[in-house]
Structures are given as structure tokens and as C-alpha cells.
Amino acid sequence: MEGRTARPAVPGAPTPLVGRRDALGALHDALGAIGRDGFRFLALAGEPGAGKTRLLGELATMAADLGRVTMWGRAAEFEQMMPFSPLVDALDDHLETRRADITDILGPTTARLLATVFPSLTSHHTGHHAEPARSGAPEESGEPGPDRGGLARYRLYRAVRQMVDTLSAPRGLVLILDDVHWADESSLEFLDHVTRHPPAGPVLLAVAFRPAQAPPRLATLPLGAGARGHEITVGPLAPEEADELLGPRFSKGRGRALYEASGGNPFYLEALARMDGDAPEAMGALPPTVLAALQVELGELSPGALLVAQGAAVAADEFDPAIAAVAAEVPRASALDALDELAQRDIVRAHGGRFRFRHPLVRRAVYESAAAGWRVAAHGRIAARLAALGAPAVAQAGHLERSGSFGDQRAVEVLVDAARAVAAHAPATSAHWLQAAVRLMPDAPATRDSRMELLLELSRAQGVSGRLAEGRDTARELLRMLPGDDYPRRGRAARLCALMERQLDRPHEARALLLDELGRMPNPRAAAAVPLRMRLVAESLMRVDFDAAQAVLDLMPDAAEDWEPGLAVAVAALRPMSAYAAGRTDEAVRYAESAGRLMAAAPDDHLAEWLDAISWLCWAEMNLGRYGEALRHFDRAAAVAAATGQSYILTHLLAGKARTLVMAGRLADALATAEESEGEARLLDSGQQLVFALTQRCLAASWSGDDDAAILAGEEAVQRGVGGGEVWGAMARHARGQALINAGRLEEGAEAVLDACDRFSAPRLDRGTLLLCCETLARAAAELGRQDQSAAWADRAATLEDPGLPAFRGLIPLARAHALRANAPARAAAAAREAAGLLAVAERRLDAGRALLVAGLAHLEAGERARAREDLKAAAAAFDACGARNLKARTDRELRRLGVRVASAPAGKADTPFGLSPRELEVAMLVADGLTNQQVAQRLFLSVRTVETHLSRIFAKLDVSSRVGVATALSRSG
Template sequence: MDRRVGGTTGASSTAGATGEVDPPLVGRRDVLEGFGRLLDTAADGTCRFVGLAGDPGAGKTRLLDELAAEAARRRLPALSGRATEFEEMPFGAVLDALDDRLETIAKELPERLGAPAAGLLATVFPALSVAAPGDVGTMAPATNRYHLYRAVRRLLEELAASDGLVLVLDDVHWADESTVELLDHLTRHPPRGRMLVAVAYRPAQASPRLAALMETATRIPVDPLSEAEVGELLGPEVSRARRSALYEASGGNPFYLDALARMGTGVGTPDGTGEPTEIGELPHAVRAALGMELSGLSATALLVARAAAVVADEFEPALVAVTAETSEDGTLQAINELVARDVVRPAAPGRFRFRHPLVRHAAYESAAAGWRHAVHARIAARLADLRAPATARAPHVERSARIGDQTAIATLVEAARSVAAQAPATAAHWLQEALRLVPDTPDMRLALLLELARAQAVSGRIAEGKDTARELLRLLPPDDFARRARAARLCGIMERQLDRPHEARALLLDELRRIPDTQAPAAVELRVRLVTESLMRSDFRAAQAVLDLMPENADGWEPSLVLAVAAVRPMPAYAAGLIDDAARYATVAAGLMAVSPDDHLADWLDTDIWLGWLELMMGRYADALQHFGRFLTVARTTGQSSMLPHIMAGQAQTLTMLGRLEEAAAAAEEATEVARLLRSSESLGFAMTQQCLAASWSGDHESAVRLGDELVGLRLGRGEWWAAMARYARGMALIHAGRLDEGAEQLIAACGDFNDPQLDPGTLVACCETLADVDATRERPRDATGWADRADVLARPGLETNGGFAMLARAHALTASDPDLAAEQAQAAAAILDKGGMRIHAGRARLRAGIAYTAAGERTQARAELGAAAETFTACGARTLHAQAVRAQRKVGVRVPGATGRAAGPHGLSRREFEVATLVAEGCTNQQIAERLFLSIRTVETHLSHIFAKLGVSSRVGIVSALNQNP
């Protein structure tokens, strides 16, 4: 046969035993030109993603080889890895690509990336495990994954820093879910630098998440060859009739063509037809061709080929010898034959690989199922003798263990727990395999079901986790009230995350009816969860009705349950306007929390966090921050990832109210990333709401409106508090962006037209104040007065900041008709809001006072108020408000140099920008700068973009040169 056919199959370009290499590529000119354009873009410093999509055998791997070769010609380093069919290892393709390279720089990375990032990377890359052991034990799985993905992004930036990088990942349709999550993170947060990420996959086998991800990349289809290209590939020695027959039988698929050509003269399926009827992945004709190729091997070589197919994608002869039960010499002789016949090819030194994954697939499938079962068992036993980690043994154990095999069950559970933080989907798979092996042992099965439900929830498979929790309820004895209540709570939380609050409530009520003693601890547990469900719906009367049935404590209650009841008691009182009662309840709950160990909070974290939200709404910001910080620690140490977006959203909103916008944006961004991993609309809504608000107040209107629009695209639950908050955030974003009519309409909708409001009282008053400001700006004083009147009605006695918002609303309404009184009202509001710690709103009140004084002709007072407002906005990072203050200052004759929204320092940089630039000059990475200044990576990057623009440079070297010049 013509050996050039092998060059199109997608096999590696590694030379075989004959020294032969792949010939020049036939066709594919459009693909190669596309590669050239992408490499040009990468050379300009822009990271690009490309997806090669094609059927099995279409030639994707060969094209990736061509991409790597072209990158080498341009002196652009390329690292390649691939996922494998039979071993679903966490991050397998990325590990395959990077680990060898990391061995050469392992000692440098902790200093270059920072110890925390290096420690996280060491949990995935063995090459780093000694140099940077790290400590990630205090992180919850979802947080761990998010920080791990950020660390991988920084790692890629480091690898690309000097010469650039092309990262090639093949067969990604077989990649584990964590690899797809990582790629998704990288597409949404592209690494900085000269980089191209190329992914090859089979669309028919791609998961929905991978398919959606590839829609955001540059997608290059790898289509079948034309008949003319097939003729060019086969060469003139092949007759026209045979060429046509081969083309028809292969459909222009290069691998199928190669397999059929290797058969010799026969073309077609065993019955003489050329129809490519699918069996598994392969048409009959190709399956027959591969079968003939394998059948032409000696008995020992065929045995070794089958054993190697079971062992791994890339295998060592010694392990294959154990697997095949042949001598090492005999195995090496057989491998020589396999290399000579181009069934396998040399890979890394001392290792081999099948020429194509489909050849491995054929060899694996050609072995009898019983024989494969025994071989997997031998491999698992051998790996155990070698003390290989459970993750290496698990893929073989799951294919060979028998029901009741306690050692196998322990191996699978150990493997699951070892990867739960980085790859919870893989952990869930191995736990399911362990459950399959568990005999009729209720206690073991129930414990594993609970662990499985949590792993599924953390991995974002909430629907599966909910089903597992319901299965747990089905198996629990009817009178096992304590464990049933815990399982029902877990299931209820997941039902809510699936945007099924009615099902959650029905489940809890059904379980509650089963308990004869309505005051039993299990019944109280269910009632507490019902209270939290009512709070989420802003149904405070229903929450209070349930609380009225419960004492503050009773015999048999665990301390954690006492704390949970105390934590939810203040919110209904606050909503009912019983501010003194709410304050008293909050003080009691905070006192209990102060003396409670973390494990008491862990038992009821979904409930305890309501104390933090209540303190936030009542303006007790220091208490709220302290409690949210503790909730985060507990959630991370106990793996309660589903709570993280709710907690970090509360933290972000508190920081926003305090005017600490950079910190708020960092917390909200992390909350959003974790929520995306969980794949819960509710969690994402909580997080993105705060991200939208932080961006809006900062003056990043484009991002804020985009986030607001994305919030609308979520399934916003009707009658839910978080959905109303999402609409409120979008309304504020639109107003701050200057789209006043749209924003006002959205705010009114968020308030439920004030007939059936879902928002908390404080936010309702703030909405009235904003709407009064909008109508004053639109010169509608009567409408502004109406909003001020409504704010007066809604302001609750006992909450001074509510009164401050009402005064500010009145100031907006009075500016046109009575500017002196408007200024007095605004000044009084500023004092109240400033005392409450609400710096941005205090600054807004001073801005309104300055505008009113200007209208009244009192320029001296106007200058003082406007100057104070500008300073406040600068300190908070509220750029648009600062610009408004500057414009108002200029109207009263204040000369303000180049309003950048921040005080100018050396080289025209703000104080923070100068700090970042100085650390760049010291050689710090973005990660190190973030750790030193307690900023997020994204914030550091934003500062750098501003620094580049102000200094007129385009690189870190340029920053150093600029700083060395006189400012």
C-alpha cells in the first residue's frame, strides 16, 4: 500500500521504526491559513482560542501537529497534551501538556506565582508537589476550583511571558468535566500575553458544556477530503477504480481511508458493500479493516496490543508484561513487531502509544470482555503493589471489582475524596461506582449516598444531587426522624438552587407531617428551614407564623439548633417595622454566635447567614462584615460550596455600602465565578447582582449594564427576594449609565410597584431617593416630591440611615423651588449617612448640597460641599460621581486639573496606580502585587491598563523606563 496514507490519519508525526515520517499534508489549505492568522494575532499579544471540530479520523491530530510545527518555525513554543478514552483523569489533557515543562521550573514557581498559587497547582501537577506543597485544606471545593483555575491562568501567563505559548489539547471530547470548566474559565478570563489555545474535539461526542464553550472560540471544521484530494493522497500508483472505491467506502475520512488501504485489494464491509453503517464509532468497513490489521499480528503481539490498550493511552512495557502475563523480553519483542507494523509508535523515552486512538479502541474492543475484566484486576493489583495513588488505581478497579469487594470500595472512595476539591464531578463518578459495589449494607450505602449528593451539588450537577438526596430519603426508615430531617434539608436546598422553591417547601412540609411530636428537634429543624424559605420569598408573615410556634430553646435541642433559631428571628421583626425587637434579637443571636464553635455554625450555615444579611440591612456594617467573614471560613473548611455565593454576595454588598468598591468588586467577582461552577441560577443571581452594583457605583457602566442584561437572562424567580434585587441592580446600572427612563422603570418594577414589594425596607427607601433624584434631573419636581413623600412614609423610626435617605430625597425635590432648604436637607442627610458609614451616599448628599448652594448663589458653601464630595468619591473609587462633582466645582469657579476620578500623583498616576507601578518595577508578578496590596488579580490588571495608557507604554519594561524618568 502507499505509505503516505498514514500521514493523514491524525497520528503523531513521530517517526516509526522505519524512520519514516508523515509526508506533506494534502488539502487543508483553508485550515492552515486560519492557523497562520491566529498565530499572527497571538504574536501581537492577544490570547486566542481555536476549536478544531471533526469526526473520528478526520485528521485533527495531524493538523494540530502542523500547528505546532508552524509555531516552532515562528519560534513560538508549543506544549501538547490529549485526553484519553478509557481513563477519565482530572485535568488529564492539561497535565499531559504541562507537567514535563513544569519539572524544569518547579523550584522557581513559588516565588514567581506566590506560595498559595503554587500550592494549589501542586494539587494537580505532580512536578510541583515537592517544590510547592502548599496548603489548600481550608478551601471548599468550589472556591478551591476557582482559585485553582486562576492559578493555572497565571501559570500560563508565566510560561508565555518570554517567548509566547501555543497550548495544544487533543481529543477534548474525552476530557473530564474539570478540564472543560478550566477551559471555560480561560475563555472568559483570557491569559495576558502571546498565546494560542488550540482544542480538537468530536462534536458528536462533546458534552453540552463543551459544545457551548466551543461556540465562543474560533471554530474550524475539519471536513472530509474531496475525491480529488483522496486521489492526490493515494498517488498515481493506485488505479482510478480502486481510488473511487476507497473514496466511496471511506467517505473521504483520512483515517478510514488509511485503514481500508492497509487491507490490500479488498474494499468494503464483509458482505461486500461499502456502506458505513455505524457500530460504536466505526463503520463496518473500517472495523473490518482494523480487524484484519490486528489479525495479521503474531499471537504474542496481538496479546500485547490488547493488554497495552487496557493499560493506558501511553504505556510502559513493564506494566504491559504484567498485564499480558508475558516475559519482559517477549513483550519487548512484541512491541518491536507492533512498531514495525505501525500499530504503536514510540512516545516519550521508554514509552509507547497507539498510532491513533481509534486503533487503541479497536484493540481494546477486540479482546473478550471477561479477559479485559481480569486484566483490569491484574493492573489494579500491580498498581497497589507499587503503592500507586488511588486515583491511578480507580479506573481499573471500577472495571474489575466485584460487588462486596471492600478493598475496591475503599479505593474508589479514597480516590473520590482525594480529587473532590479539584474535580468533584470525577469524585461523584467514583462514589457512584463505589455505591454500585456496596452490598445490601444500609449504613454504608446511606453514608455514601450523602457524600455523593454533596459531591454532585458541588460539581454543579444539582439535579443529580437532588435525586440522590431523594433516594436517601427513600431508603431511610420512616421513623428515623433525625436523619430524615437532615436529608430533607439538604434536598430542599438543592431544590431551591434548581429554582424549584415550591418543591422544596412541599418536601419540607411532607416530612414535617410525618413527625408525631411537633416540638421534637427534628420537627424544629424542618420548621427552621421553612422559615428560611419564607424569607427568600419575602413572606415575612409566614416566617413569623412559624417562629411563633417555636420557643427560643427546649430540652433535646443541640446548641447549633438554638443558634439557628436565634439567627432567623430578627429578620421578620425588622420587616414588620419592629426595629427595637429586631435589634434585640440580633444582639442575642450575635452573642450566641460569638461563643459558638465553628462546627455549630457549620450545621446550620444556610440559616445562620441570615443574621449577616439582617445586620447589613440595619446598617450594622462592622458586625455584618465580621460575621460574613466567619461564615466564609466555615463554608470553606466544611465544603459547603453552595453557600459561598450567598455569603460573598452579602460581603460584597456590605463593602459597597461602605464605599470600599475595589474590595466589593473582588468579592462579587469571586462569588460570580463560584456560582458559575455550581450552575445555579439563584446563586448566580445573588452574585451577579452585587457585581453589577459594584461596577455601577465604580463608574464601569458598560460592565454594569452588561451584567444587568445577563441577570435578566436568568430565570428570575417570581416573588423571590433575590430576583427583585437583581432587577434593582439592573435599574441602578441603567440610571448611572444615563438611561434614566429605562432605569426608573426597572426600579419601579423591582419594588413591585410598591403594592407587593419583595425588597427589604431599606432598599425601598433608597429606591425612592434614587427616583426622586432621577425626576429632579429630568426637571419633574412634582414627581420628585411624590417620591420624597413616599420615602418619608417608608422610613422606619430607629434606623437613622433610612431617615438620611428620606432627607436626601426631599433635597432632590426642593432644589429647583427652594435651594436653601434643599441644601440644609442634603447637609443633614450627609451627616446621618456619614455617621452610618455610607460614604458614597454621604458624598452624594454633599454633592446635592453643593448643587443646591450653587442654585442659591452661595458659592463659598457650594465649593466646600463639592470639594468634600469629590474627595469622598476619589477615596471610594466612584469615577462617574467624581466627574459630576468636578463639573459642579468648575461651575462655581474651582479650577480642577484633568479630572481622572483620582488624585494625581507622580507621573500623573493615582496613589494606588503608583503603588502598582512601583511593584512592577520591583519585578513583582500580578499575583504578587495582588497579594501585597490585598487586591484581586482583575483589579491589578485594570490598574495596569490605566498605567499603560497614562504613561504611554505597552509593556512592563516600559513602566520601569517611565518611572526612571523625572515625573
């Protein structure tokens, strides 16, 4: 909110604030919370001129009084495409003084990544391009990073989060971002990322925005921050507050008329107060945007001052006098004189060596007061000046898109260069500038080839930035432009379009497009048809139509002289999965080995075009239990996907890698990889890819012992409602069922696993996962006391045995051990030890540990305490190495009952009484305090069913049978 009319309101200004007591209290509470609890997110939402900036100024003053470092930046209406503009505005000057510290603390690799956004962190940064840099334009380093996909953005967001964490030491950091409704998409993606993955230090991130102009991602940030987030609604002033703001120079009647005309909006109220008090007719004609009041204010300026103001409005949100002079076509000395007048009338305010308009609405009014044609020319003058100074393409692009003329080849080249320069960290901006270049490029014979290549690049950029529908539409536009006999380019465009249709959860459209393009080709075996046929194979594999996939593969040779480089590798990569799905395991292994040799011999640039096919080799190797080969190929393919900006492939690869890591028992790595996959999928906004990622995060979190996070991920994966009838939908249902069983919800989990297997009538899951389902169902039935059902599932597991899949063979005796434990513990122990040996040889450490746990428990039930101790110690070591916290805690409990001293958890790991998880301890303490299950659920934001599940596990771990027993056990432990 602005201060009194006669005095300027700037952040931290001494002008007293009128009203806003609730908002000030929330600001004070948030500042206090970061000292106690770490990160907090604060959103101020209100209409233009409501006083958000004034409140942020109060926050800055409070923070300074507490010794917190405060950094302030804002987005600008006419620079909305500049990547990370509010963050650069807030942080860059400070980073210039901390460049060496940032490099020392975060390391040179992270510093180089940050330098792609923050000019002050690059050694190539120079001062004479300061004006564009302040608008958020990164300098061109001459060393473009290799990543152009979503993973690069995700890593950049993590790097910025690390940097913010570093800057918060030791007293805390208050990062203020104003007008974020105008922020570019990369800035909004970062805000979304940091609210879901907050820094560890004392950081308060405060943003202000206009709700009516806020995109959905921004509007939901406070909800995404959960308990760490708070939204303040900044509404109109009350009549008495307006009287206080206006002061005694207005009569009560005049003040009430001003209040009613302004609607209680502080900025509008001040704008009216600046007008001639004897002009009530102007008030009556005032539009809601108060442009009439601002026009009166601008009308009082001298012609020279108004001209310079208009040039400044064209230049930037924060402008250099020299640039404003260029835009206005006046000498610099005249511009400085005009700025004196503008500052005296509070149109602009000094900001270091630059100037800013007192409010974005003022800049907009000034900008719109200039004739449209004059504005185009002014943008052109600024672009020419920046080019003469050698400014990077990114700094010129915003002005050229507004001033470039149709057919201006130089403007096209600069826009394309700028688009490529920001593709890694701001693909939405990249696509925007490519689109501007396409608009300026004539569709003439001389430029048609270049235009079509540019459309293909645009389609890719739109896909990477998450605008899958726009990318699909651009690819279809390209198909309409291409001659019917230009089979190679039509094939590339159709394949890209089909990929995007798939990500948009439109598999039928993808398949129809592929078949249509293939039908146009006179020679279905031609080289141009092979990429389309490969995509058709992939579509069939996703639909679990393995006969159709094999039929297409049978028509494809292994290689041909006219094939593009890497195409032979791609065809070879598709063959293992089809053979594996058909049960031809030995043949699948041979195909995988052959494809692996071809892939090893191929350079990265030969693989880049065919990663969607190569991903099938990686998944096939994982399904075959070839975990080392699968991880090696996942890593290489993911690196190539990241380097070439193929986000829609990258998520799939990362999800597959996470699943492989879970099977290998590397749970911490699996969680980190699944988190990367999920972050990338959310950026891409593809339901399919998000389900892939959530499925793997569900499994990794479940086996790690985080039941709540696992179930939440599994629920979201299933509730997305995509993937019906395809293998990945069944995978999501299986992961959810596994998480429910691991969390102790046996009946519900068993039903979910059966549903995922289609009750074994026509299962879509692969054979290895079906074996795991049988073992899981045998375990659940045994724990429910249903020995006959457990034995039936063990028998079914035996029917799935495949000599060509040694990695899964150990699950069969493990399922048998579950069924035997109740009535034949000695035989169960023998079966479990056999399973442990087979699973250890297969490098399935987690499952080998589970088998050792079953063996130890069976030995204990058979009275063989020494052998029980041996197996349980081995199981505990396996679970500790894997990071399986719940299983380790359960094993430790059994060891303690046998009299074995168990070391406490190392520093940094949760070590709670009786092996309770942190969430179980929270529930137990609330139960001990006398709260009902309903009350506990409300306090912890859980469902009553989840609380009941936690309580059953607490009873088991504490070896009690009542709520009173819980209270007694906790009091003894304390």
C-alpha cells in the same frame, strides 16, 4: 490529518499537509494575534479522523518557528474521570523544570493549590507512579486542602490561569489540548473560566473536539470567548486532495473507490489504504466507524503483539511497557518485543519513555477486540499492581470501578478514598467514584448503615458538582431506604433534599417535602424536627411570607439539652430577619447582637451544618446597616462553606458580601466578590444562585462606572425568569433599574425600579432598599425636569423613615435635595450636606459622596462657588476612594469649570478626554468618523438604544449639542 500512508503522522511531523488552506490561515492569524492583542482561543471541530490532530501539529510547528513555547496534552476515552487529565498531560513535565520559578513568582500558597492537581509541583511526587500521573491523577500530598466546594475550584482555576500567564513570558505560549470531548468536567469548567477571564499575556489556547460527542459547555466555548475566539470546522477532504494524500501507488479508479468508502475522512482513507488492495469486499462491508479496516490491520499482528496491545489499551492512553506487561500477563521482555512489532506496524508510537496509540480510534478498536471478561481481569491486574506499588487511591480508582466485584470491601474503600481525595477540585469525579462504591456495596444488614451514610455523602458531592437533580434524587432514595422512625437521619436527608429543590427553582416541592417529613414526626418539638422547621422558616422568608416564618419561630425554643452542637446558633441566626421584616427593628438588632455572640463562641465545626440559617443573620445585619458585623460574619461563614463543600450556600454568602461592600463603597472588592459568586453559581448551574450573583455584579459594575457590563448582568438576571413572587426576583429587577438610571436611561430605568417595588402596592423589597428606590426615583424625576414627581418621591421616602435604621436615614434628605435643586438650590444644598453627614456616619462612603456632589452642584446653582468647590473636592475624593469612575469624572468636570486643576488619573486607570469612559470614547470616535448610530451599533456589537444613551452622555460631557460638535471637540483634544 494524517500524512502519506507509509509514514507516521505525529505532531510536527515533516510529512506535507494536504489541503486545509483556510484552516492554516486561521492558525497563522491566531498566532500573530496573541503577539499584538494577547489571549486567543481556537477550537478545531471535526468528526473522528478528520485531521484535527494533524492541524494541531502544524500549529505546533508554526509556533516553534516563531519561538513560542508549545505544550501539548490530550484527554483519553477510557480515562474520562481523571481530573484535569489534558492539562496535566500538557503541562506537568514542563512544570517539573519550573517548580522553583512557579513558587517564586506565584507564591507558596498558589503553588500548594496547583500541587493538588499537578504532581510535579508537590515535594511528595516520586517517579515510580509516573503512569497514573500521566493519566491525570494528582498525587496524594498528605495535606488535603480545606476547601471542598466550588470556591476551591474557582480559586484553582484562577491559579491555573495565573500559572499559564507566567509560562507565557516572554515569547508567548501555545497550549494545545486534543480530544477534549473526553475531558473531565473540571477541565471543561476551567476552559469555560479561562475564555471568560483570559490571561493577560500572549497565550493561544487551541482545543480539538468531536462535535457529536461534545457536551454543551464545550461546544459553546468559542461563542463565550467572543472576539477572542474562533472555531475551525475540519471537514472531509475534496476528491483531488484525497488523490494527493494517497499518492501515485493507487490508480485513479481505486483512489476514487477508497474515497467514496471513506467519505473523504483522512483517517478512514488511510485505514483503507493500509488494507490489502485486493480486498474490495472488505470495503463494501465497512461500517461508518471503519472498524472493519482496523480489524484487518489488527488481524495481521502476531498473537503476542495483539495481546500486549490489548493490555496497553486497558492500561492508559499513554502507557509504560511494564504496566502493559502486567495487564497482558507476559514478562516485560516479551512485552518489549511485542512493542517493537506494534511500533513497526504503526499501531503504537514511542513518546519519550512511554508509548501511545497512533490514534484514539486505534486504541478503541484494540480495546474492543479483547473479550469483555478478559478486560475486567486486566483492569483488576493493573489495580493490584498499583496497590502493591503504593500508588494513590486516585490512580487505582479508574481500574477498580471496571474490575471491582460486588461486595469487594477493599474496592469500596479505595473508591471512597479516591473520591474524597479529589473532592476539592473535581467534585464530578468524586461523585462518580462514590457512585461506583455504592454499586459495589451490598444492601445487607451489616453494611446498610455504611451504605446510607455513603448515599448522604454522594448526595452532597452531586450537589457541589452542579448535579443538583441527581443529588436531590439520591437524597430522595435515601429517604425511601431510611426507617420511618429514624428521625435524625431522615431530617438531615430531607433538609439536604429541600435545599437542592430550592436551588433547582422548585420551592413548592421543597416546602411540601419539609411539611411531609414534619408530619411524620410524633413530637413536632423534638430535636430532629428543628432543622426541618428552620428550613421551613427560610423558605417562608424567601417567599416574603413573614407571618408564616414568625409563626414557626414562635414554636421553637432557643436551646435544648438534646440539640446538636451549633443548633442554638442556627435558631438564633434566623430570628433577626423575621423581626426586621415585620418592622420590629429594635428587636431585630437585639436578636442580631445575641446571635453574633453565640456565633463568636462557636467553633467552625459547630457552624458547618447550619450555614443556610447563619446566612440569614448575615443578610439581616446588612439590611440593618450593621456593615462591619455583616462582613465579619459573611467572611467566616463563607470560609466554613468553602471548607466543607457547601457550594449552594457559598454563592449566597458571597453575593450578600458583595452587596454589603457596595453599600460600604468598596466597589473593587465588591466586583471581585460578585465575580467569585457568579463563577461559583455557574459551576453549580443553579438559576437562583446565578441571579443572586448577577444582581450584585450589576450593582457593583454600575456604581463603578461600567454601564455596559452592569446592564448586561442585570438583563441576564431578570431574563433568567426565576424568582417570581420572591424577594430575590425583585432584587434583580431593582438592580437592573438602578443600572439603567445610572447609565442615563432615565425613563426606562425609573419604570424598571417601579416594577421592582411593585409600585409600592405590596413591595417585596426590604425597607432600606425601598428608601434607596425613592431617592433614585426622586433623582431621575429631577433630571427629567419633573419636579412635582421628584417631590412626591421625596415625601414617600420620609414615610419610610425608621429610627432603628440610622444607616438609611441620610437617603431621606438626599431625596429632598434632588426635589429642591431646580427651584431652591440653597435649601437643596443644605439638605444634601445633611444627608452627606448622616451617610458618612453610617459608613456609606459612596452615598455620602453622591450627597456631596448634589450639595456642590446646588451651591454652584445658588452662586456659592467657594462652597461648591469645597463640596465637589470632597465628593471627588470619596468617589476616587470608592472606585466610582463615572461619578468621579463628572465631579472633575464640574471642578474644572470652577477653575480647579484636577490631577490626571493614576497609571493603570483609564484617563480619556473629557472624562469619557473607554466605551464612550469608542462611540465618540466612530461618530466623529461619520458613522451613523446603526453603524456604530454594528461595529461595537451594541444595541442602537445603547449607542443613543452613550451619545447623550457624550454630548453632556463634551458640552456640545451635535455630532459635528463631537468631532470638533475630539479634534481639539487630540
